[in-house]
Amino acid sequence: ETDTLDTFTNSSWYFLRFASQPADKPFDAEEVAKWLPVEQYIGGIEHAILHLLYARFWTRALQHMGHVGFAEPFASLFTQGMVTHETYSRPNPAGGKEIFFTPEEVDRDGNGAKLKSDGSAVTIGRVIKMSKSKKNVVDPDTIIAEYGADAVRWFMLSDSPPERDLPWSEAGIEGCWRFVQRVWRLVGQHDGGAQGEDKDLARKTHQTIAAVAEDIEALSFNKAVARLYELTNAAEKAKPSAARSEAIRAIIQLVSPMMPHLAEEAWQTIGGEGLLAEAAWPEVDPALLVDDEVTIAVQHMGKLRDTLTAPKGSAKEDLEALALASEKVQRSIDGADIRKIIVVPDRLVNIVT
Numbered sequence: 001e002t003d004t005l006d007t008f009t010n011s012s013w014y015f016l017r018f019a020s021q022p023a024d025k026p027f028d029a030e031e032v033a034k035w036l037p038v039e040q041y042i043g044g045i046e047h048a049i050l051h052l053l054y055a056r057f058w059t060r061a062l063q064h065m066g067h068v069g070f071a072e073p074f075a076s077l078f079t080q081g082m083v084t085h086e087t088y089s090r091p092n093p094a095g096g097k098e099i100f101f102t103p104e105e106v107d108r109d110g111n112g113a114k115l116k117s118d119g120s121a122v123t124i125g126r127v128i129k130m131s132k133s134k135k136n137v138v139d140p141d142t143i144i145a146e147y148g149a150d151a152v153r154w155f156m157l158s159d160s161p162p163e164r165d166l167p168w169s170e171a172g173i174e175g176c177w178r179f180v181q182r183v184w185r186l187v188g189q190h191d192g193g194a195q196g197e198d199k200d201l202a203r204k205t206h207q208t209i210a211a212v213a214e215d216i217e218a219l220s221f222n223k224a225v226a227r228l229y230e231l232t233n234a235a236e237k238a239k240p241s242a243a244r245s246e247a248i249r250a251i252i253q254l255v256s257p258m259m260p261h262l263a264e265e266a267w268q269t270i271g272g273e274g275l276l277a278e279a280a281w282p283e284v285d286p287a288l289l290v291d292d293e294v295t296i297a298v299q300h301m302g303k304l305r306d307t308l309t310a311p312k313g314s315a316k317e318d319l320e321a322l323a324l325a326s327e328k329v330q331r332s333i334d335g336a337d338i339r340k341i342i343v344v345p346d347r348l349v350n351i352v353t
Contacts (some may be wrong), residue, residue, distance in 0.1 A: 011055070013026070015038060019035035020035075025246045032068060034074065035070075037074055043080065055073050081164040084168065085130055088113055088125070089123050089125060090122045118281075130168070150262045151177040152173065153259060154225065155172050179229070182236070183255065186232065188246065190243075190245050190249065191240060191245050195241070196240070201235065207230065207289055208230070231247060231254075250284060252272075264276050267279075290312075294309070295299045300351045305328050305332045306329055308326065313346065320349065339353060
């Protein structure tokens with residue numbers, strides 16, 4: 001029987017065969033026990049209701065028969081979103097189903113869409129998941145040839161949380177390609193012998209290392225990408241220093257899970273040993289994870305008048321004096337009698353007149 005045995009049936013126990021491949025039987029229970037259950041299952045929503053359901057059923061049946069020692073094949077499930085794109089179609093002149101066209105066959109502008117071949121108008125449909133039947137697919141080879149695999153990976157991970165659908169965007173890919181160029185320019189500015197301190201950049205670097213590690217573990221790749229944009233901005237604006245070189249080195253290491261090709265080339269360029277993929281994750285200095293300064297909101301009668309920077313843990317009296325010294329606050333008070341000053345440590349000063 002060839003309709004289901006090679007698809008639904010085999011896909012319901014293949015993970016057991018991945019863990020163990022004896023020649024004389026489907027799998028070895030002792031070897032399987034070393035590897036399974038799978039720690040993390042990631043798939044689209046159709047997998048959650050089809051493949052996952054069947055795999056769980058088969059595993060429970062095999063446990064009931066005494067072939068495996070666990071009932072659940074996957075310890076954790078993460079359902080990822082789909083890549084989406086609008087559709088292009090027009091009625092079939094011969095009747096029947098409408099005719100669909102790929103994005104490469106269509107010229108799209110603010111007035112609508114036309115076929116490149118004959119200039120005739122086509123209907124722009126809803127944004128739905130990419131599908132061969134609707135032809136709303138983008139050829140990955142063409143995109144990779146133009147922008148590179150790393151820019152494509154970066155876009156896929158950066159544009160939205162992985163559990164949401166991802167609307168495909170040519171503009172988004174171009175922005176990611178420009179970021180690749182920014183990182184490469186920074187690599188050329190790395191100076192392992194640079195001297196001088198930059199405490200703010202050093203703190204930003206170590207906070208980013210810690211946060212990106214947590215984001216990756218939580219599958220929050222878009223958050224990790226956002227933090228790397230921030231660190232790259234800070235490194236670009238900073239003056240040459242040991243902290244700046246450390247920041248550039250950290251950026252190379254932190255982008256490697258998302259942009260492995262660029263990262264490996266950059267790693268070799270700055271003198272890294274071996275493959276970056278085999279290097280240890282950069283270490284974090286716990287002392288640099290704590291901010292020395294905080295931003296204080298200063299209000300007059302509950303309305304924000306100024307924001308000030310103060311040492312973390314400043315005394316109530318010091319924050320009051322700092323707030324009253326603000327020109328913006330003094331203009332707002334305009335000589336009125338101060339009835340009381342409310343201080344929320346490290347956060348807020350509210351002056352009541």
